[in-house]
Amino acid sequence: MVVKRTGNIVKFGIPWIIPAFVLLLWYLSTRPGMNNTLMPSPDKVIQKTFEMIKNGQLWEYLSVSTVRAGKGLLLGGFIGLTLAFLTGFNRILDLTLDTSIQMLRTIPVLAAISIMIIWFGIGERVKVYMVAFGVFFPIYINTYHGIKSIDKGLMEMGAVYGLSRFRIFTDIILPGALPSILVGVRLSLGTMWLLLIASEQIATDAGIGYMAMSARELLQMDKIVLAIILYAILGKLSDAWATWLERKLIRWRER
Amino acid sequence: MIEVKNIKKNFGKHSVLKDVSVKVEDGQVVVILGPSGSGKTTLLRCINFLENADSGRLTIGNLEVDLKKSTKKEILNIRRRTAFVFQNYNLFANKTAIENVMEGLVTGRHVPKAQARERAEEALNWVGLSDKFNYYPAQLSGGQQQRVGIARAFVLDPEVILFDEPTSALDPELVGETLDIIKKVAEKGITMIVVTHEMSFAQDVADKVIFMDGGIVVEEGTPEVIFSNPKEERTKQFLSRIISLDPNYSI
Numbered sequence: 001m002v003v004k005r006t007g008n009i010v011k012f013g014i015p016w017i018i019p020a021f022v023l024l025l026w027y028l029s030t031r032p033g034m035n036n037t038l039m040p041s042p043d044k045v046i047q048k049t050f051e052m053i054k055n056g057q058l059w060e061y062l063s064v065s066t067v068r069a070g071k072g073l074l075l076g077g078f079i080g081l082t083l084a085f086l087t088g089f090n091r092i093l094d095l096t097l098d099t100s101i102q103m104l105r106t107i108p109v110l111a112a113i114s115i116m117i118i119w120f121g122i123g124e125r126v127k128v129y130m131v132a133f134g135v136f137f138p139i140y141i142n143t144y145h146g147i148k149s150i151d152k153g154l155m156e157m158g159a160v161y162g163l164s165r166f167r168i169f170t171d172i173i174l175p176g177a178l179p180s181i182l183v184g185v186r187l188s189l190g191t192m193w194l195l196l197i198a199s200e201q202i203a204t205d206a207g208i209g210y211m212a213m214s215a216r217e218l219l220q221m222d223k224i225v226l227a228i229i230l231y232a233i234l235g236k237l238s239d240a241w242a243t244w245l246e247r248k249l250i251r252w253r254e255r
Numbered sequence: 256m257i258e259v260k261n262i263k264k265n266f267g268k269h270s271v272l273k274d275v276s277v278k279v280e281d282g283q284v285v286v287i288l289g290p291s292g293s294g295k296t297t298l299l300r301c302i303n304f305l306e307n308a309d310s311g312r313l314t315i316g317n318l319e320v321d322l323k324k325s326t327k328k329e330i331l332n333i334r335r336r337t338a339f340v341f342q343n344y345n346l347f348a349n350k351t352a353i354e355n356v357m358e359g360l361v362t363g364r365h366v367p368k369a370q371a372r373e374r375a376e377e378a379l380n381w382v383g384l385s386d387k388f389n390y391y392p393a394q395l396s397g398g399q400q401q402r403v404g405i406a407r408a409f410v411l412d413p414e415v416i417l418f419d420e421p422t423s424a425l426d427p428e429l430v431g432e433t434l435d436i437i438k439k440v441a442e443k444g445i446t447m448i449v450v451t452h453e454m455s456f457a458q459d460v461a462d463k464v465i466f467m468d469g470g471i472v473v474e475e476g477t478p479e480v481i482f483s484n485p486k487e488e489r490t491k492q493f494l495s496r497i498i499s500l501d502p503n504y505s506i
Contacts, residue, residue: 156305157345161407162334162363171358175349250349 040222045229048222057211062230064206068124069196072131073188079132080139081181088147088177101140109134109191110198117202127199127207134195138187146180147173179250186242193235208234256281257302257415257446262311262322264297271297272308273470279415279463282444286457286478289467290493295450298467299417302448303339304330316414335364338408342420344400346392346407352379353388356407364411378406382436398429402436409440416440418449454497458482466490 023042030041040048052058083101087094112133120126150173158168200209208227215223257279264272271294279285287295300306301322302313308322315336320329338359346355356375360366366374379388382402392400401421408416421437422430434456441447441460451457457464457478464481466474466489474487485491 151345153341153343153345154347157339157341160303160305160334160337160339161359161411162331163358164362167362171347171350175347 038221040225044222045225048226052226061206061208061211065196065200065208066234068127068200068207069131069192072128072196073135073192075128076132076135077139077185077188080136080184081143084140084143084147088144098144101137105137105141109137109195113199113202116199122202122204127196127204130195130199131192134191135188138191139181139184142180142184142187143177146177149180150176175250179246182242182246182249185245186239189238189242190235193231193238197231256314256316257448258312258314259298259302260312260314262298262301262313263309264294264301264306265309271470272301275311275467275470275472277448277465277472279446279448281446283462284441284447284449284460285463285465286461287448287450287465287467288452288454288457288481288493289473293467294470295467296419299419299448299450303334303337303417305339336414338411338413338416340401340404340408340416340418340421342423344392344397344404344424346400346403348392351389351391352384352395352403355392355403356410359407359411374410375406378410379403381409381439382406383432396429397425398432401425401433405433405436405440409445413445415446415448418447418451420450420452422451422453452497454482454494466493468493 026039027042030039032041049058083097087097087101109130113130116126116130116133120129154172154176155168158172163171196207197209197212200207201213204210204213208230212224212227215221215227257277259275259277262272262275263270275294275298277285277298287298289295297306301308301311304322304325311322313320313322313333315333318329318332318336320333325333346352347358350358353372353375356378357368357371360371360374361368376388379385382405384399384402384406387395387399392403395403401424405421418437422433425433430453434453437447437449437456438460449456449461461478463475464478465472466481466485466487468489474481474485474490481490482494485494
């Protein structure tokens with residue numbers, strides 16, 4: 001019993017030692033009297049947070065960014081899934097498209113940002129498109145892989161037991177490819193925030209990227225730090241969402 | 256009655272089945288033996304149209320089809336009269352044991368769900384899995400998964416059940432329980448064609464043993480004749496090799 005309790009303390013305590021230490025260091029190094037132009041003190045950041053919650057800016061920026069990220073994810077995810085299902089099942093389409101897609105994939109997505117701005121301007125669209133572009137690849141590649149690695153034996157079983165094409169799709173192909181698709185979703189969430197932030201810093205009037213950019217120009221260190229913290233929280237939340245989705249959708253893979 | 260006549264099958268230039276004919280009477284249990292590459296699994300898969308034969312005719316009951324030129328409807332009809340037990344079980348990983356057994360009934364044979372569940376429960380009870388209805392395949396042992404596979408085949412009430420090396424993927428200690436279930440199916444008088452390497456099973460259960468090698472039927476007969484008095488040299492060689500590997504076997 002005692003052993004178990006220490007076990008729990010160790011298990012839940014240890015991961016937080018380093019964050020706590022960093023926080024302490026942060027606090028000590030930015031106390032009044034120290035040079036704090038390069039780093040605002042924690043209480044200043046907290047103060048700023050409450051201020052921005054009060055005047056509604058924080059919520060506005062958060063929701064603007066989240067909506068952009070979500071739109072981009074849906075758009076890129078939809079295209080990725082659809083294309084992967086097409087190339088996964090049709091040999092001709094596979095031969096026509098797959099090489100090109102694999103080639104496009106090797107482009108660092110951020111390199112596309114200049115051309116995207118010229119094409120789509122600096123408005124709302126370019127951010128969504130950037131996110132969609134980045135999210136597309138992990139989803140496409142993992143879905144494609146998932147479809148290609150579906151158990152041939154199960155397909156045969158479906159044929160032998162007289163399942164319709166629809167049932168083969170819903171009962172064999174989809175569950176077979178799902179774990180792989182979810183890996184793609186999870187990877188794409190990381191890319192999603194990265195691209196959103198990069199494109200939000202270019203020219204906008206709302207969003208967390210805008211908040212960070214404008215704060216940089218005015219040297220509002222507290223706001224910059226807050227933006228970084230927000231990214232960390234959003235990243236963690238979307239990862240938790242992906243894990244939840246995985247557990248919810250593939251519960252049969254117990255043990 | 257099931258009859259395969261003059262079936263031929265090539266994979267590229269390699270000829271896997273060279274004019275094979277097999278006849279199985281109703282209620283008979285036929286065991287096909289032979290070294291790997293002899294074409295026994297291919298023969299079984301051709302009966303079910305998992306492979307398309309290059310020529311040959313197949314009769315099941317009153318239905319006769321050309322194995323090469325068969326329509327979709329004929330294929331479906333043949334498949335409705337047969338059931339297949341796979342070497343690797345091939346269960347739906349995302350469905351429970353009972354859902355796996357129900358699937359063929361509900362979507363393949365359009366049996367109402369409630370009735371399908373009843374029949375599936377009965378079949379699972381019969382293979383000794385009455386406490387595992389709601390387990391997913393990942394939670395079952397290999398032997399239990401194969402018993403689900405057998406229940407799934409058996410519940411369809413087919414004219415013939417085809418077994419493709421049903422115990423080859425199992426751990427040695429699980430082979431026995433699975434063979435016992437297959438024996439139980441045989442005792443029900445269901446027509447069966449079994450491809451296997453289990454000699455003692457062949458000897459106990461088979462009404463007829465067919466020995467294949469190099470894409471032809473080398474010899475066929477009752478297990479007594481095949482095991483204790485084979486005529487062909489190739490059969491003798493094969494049996495002596497297998498039996499020296501199988502310590503449980505004694506003549």
